[in-house]
Amino acid sequence: MRTPAQVSLKSPKVLYQFFEVRVDREESQWPEMHKRKRQWVTYAQAAAALATRPELLDALNRSSLKRS
Template sequence: MGNLDKKDESRVGRDQQRYAESGARMVAGCICLNEAKDKVIMISSSKHKDRWILPKGGIELDEGEDFVVSAVRETWEEAGIEGKITQKLPVVYDKRKDAPIIKGEFNDIIPKTEFHFYEMIIDTLSVKWPESDKRQRKWCSYSEAKHELIKSNRLELIDALNSCDILKDEELDEDAY
């Protein structure tokens, strides 16, 4: 996204946070791939330094109806990455057992969070970015990223990873025999 208004500091707080009609918190992020699509960037969690996740964060009310704006902003703030958006991925929902759920009007179970992810091909990995003092980044293959997300209990993020065009090295191993 060439016209990203890069800020030196991350937005904080939830006073401008967007929620779905269901009451679920709306979050956007990017699955950031290299040109060959065989590696993805993971970032360290700000709360749990030993856990690795994908860059994402709250969709804010002033960012309009195109959630790619929020996804690109969050990816810059958390990972210092700029690139080209290649596709919108299917919406995924928080599946963690310990995640609070909201009971709907008809006793439906409503997920705590609704995730809107986009696939991005990385153009630039900045040396300094808003959260560079709080987070690390690392390149992972599909199987390494999946392993890290399982360790971090972020199964909903695996759903997002599975929906992008990353080369799935587990499948290659099976085909080799």
């Protein structure tokens, strides 16, 4: 969780839902491509990117992704 210094009364309330999926193929175009960026990273890279977001890092750590 975030520390009190990182949260204020004006902070939006957010509910995250995570779903693991298996990717069989990667399309060059997809419906949300103009709204979302796709980036494939290793577990270590994802963990580093989420270092300041403990609530998201917790979800990554609970996943079945290979840690190697």
